[in-house]
Amino acid sequence: MPQQFYPAILYPSDQDGLFGVVVPGINVNVSASSEEAALQMAAAVLQDVIDDLASDDAGIPQPLKRADIEPNGGTIVLLPATMPGQSKRINITMDEDLIRRIDTVASNRSAFLASAARAQLAARG
Known part of the structure; x- marks a missing residue:
């Protein structure tokens, strides 16, 4: 199965010590107590969303271009996702x-x- 990379925004920890990750254009918004945990959780949720869209025969959104994303104080990172095969x-x-x-x-x-x-x-x- 082919792999696609989706740009996401990793936000620094907030007042509660939680790091956030948002994938623009897809319903992924998670937080965790470490950068690593937030990124792992975001990648897992992204994969779940893609799998659900594939199961429902809904269109899977293409990743946005990095240039089209405004990080607003965060850092742009790439999250892997396995695309459904034929x-x-x-x-x-x-x-x-x-x-x-x-x-x-x-x-x-x-x-x-x-x-x-x-x-x-x-x-x-």
Whole structure:
């Protein structure tokens, strides 16, 4: 899967000792007690947002250009994100009751299964 880098703004610690990270153009805004933790958390949230957009067949926003970002006291950094690959048709075998239960909660079975697989993979690190 191809990797894309999104510019983000790392803000210095505030009065509470929290560092902030914002990814302009995408709904990512996190804070943590260290720069490293804030950057790791922001990268994880960015990946979650991209995975969710891919599962919903929504368009994934392209990274903004560094020149278009005003850091406002922060530092521009790049966060990696793995872009979804091309879809591939597969055949699987599942219990028919499980399929029925999936169909009662999801309008798109493939998207549901892909989202569940991403969640399991993320949980395993």
